[in-house]
Amino acid sequence: MWDLLDPYSYEFFVKGVVAATLAGALCGLVGVFIVLRGMSYIGHGLSHAIFGGFAACSVVGANYYVGAGAWGLGSALAINAISRSRRIGADAAIGVVTTASFALGVAMISIWGSRGASFDAALFGSILGISPTDLWVLTGVTVFTVGVVVLRYRALLFTTFDPEVAGASGVKVARTDALLMLVLSLSILTTLNVIGVTLVAATLVIPAVVARMLTNSFAHMLVLSTAIGATCGFVGMNLSYHLDVPSGTTIVLTGAAVFLLVLAGTGGRRLSRTARSAPAPVRPEETVSLP
Incomplete structure (x- = not known):
């Protein structure tokens, strides 16, 4: 029992646990909109695209949050525009943009070297990479995201389920999408040191x-996903220390174990929910349950 509590005597570990718990909760909350919109690949691609900004900041010694944040937001808006386009397959276009950005980042660091944050920490996550500044920024982004979800709940709900009807009903779909992309890019940006580029999706x-x-409830799904993400972050960070494995790896494996347990407990047919589209159009002022 005492062996489990030993790491809490180290300040860096306590900061890591707090950061992992916040990161898990943040990603769990934002992930609801990503999954229901069928944007899982966008989340994966954006994490790789942001790495290009991380590399550029490392090479020139610029502030990570400013440079990579601008790069990530630009990539997010571009990816969102591509995903709405019907001229070419969105998955193919996103694959080209994001993998090119990731490859550019690797090339820049290989040629000019890194002057900033750890390359390995950005790729795989590391409790040693958590600084007080990282913790404060992560806390700020989490509070901002919760505020966006609460204040823009109905608009986000409506555009998630039926953007065309939402637009016809007066909802500013493009502005709402841009706000969600901002939240997504900030979430990925602030969790790289904890989870890593390769696993944040x-x-x-x-x-x-x-x-x-x-x-079946959208509101319940938001709460459950946030709680599950926070729990996986907390448990995964503790396992990371005891197993001497990168934090991102253990957090994701913890989540995968939870997924398998729930899948076994609920039956495989319940998984089909996640592949289904939104329910029939509803008005934002109505209480909505998922099908």
Whole structure:
């Protein structure tokens, strides 16, 4: 028992646990909208696209949050525009943009070297990479995201389920989509040191998928996904220390274990919920349950 509590005597570990719990909750909350919109691949691609901004900041020694944040937001808006386009397959276009950005980042660091944050920490996550500044920024983004969801709940709900009808009903769909992309890019940006570029997409998707298997209610899904993400972050960070494995890896594996347990407990047919589209159009002022 005391062995489990030993790491809490280290300040860096306590900061890591707090950061992992916040990161899991943040990704779980945002992940609900990503999963229900069928944007899981966008979340995966954006995490790789942001790495290009991370690399550029590392090479020139610029502030990580400013440079990578601008890069990530621009990539998010571009990806969102591509996903709405019907001229070419969105998945193919996103694949080209994001993998090119990721490859550019690797090339820049290989040629000019890194002057900033750890390359490995950005790829796989590391409790050693958590600074007080990272923790404060993560807390701020989490509070901002909760505020956006609460204040723009009906607009986000309506555009998630039926953007065409939402637009016809007076909802500013483009503005709402841009706000969601901002939240998504900030969420990925602030969780890289905890989870890593290669695994952050899983923390966006797994809690939301598990919550979708457990409830039909959209509001309940938001709460469940946030709680599941926070729990996986907390447990995964503790396992990371004891197993001497990167934090992102253990957080994702913890989420995968939860997914398998829920899948076994609810039956495989419940998983089909996550592949289904939104319900019939509803008015934002109505209480909505998922099909």
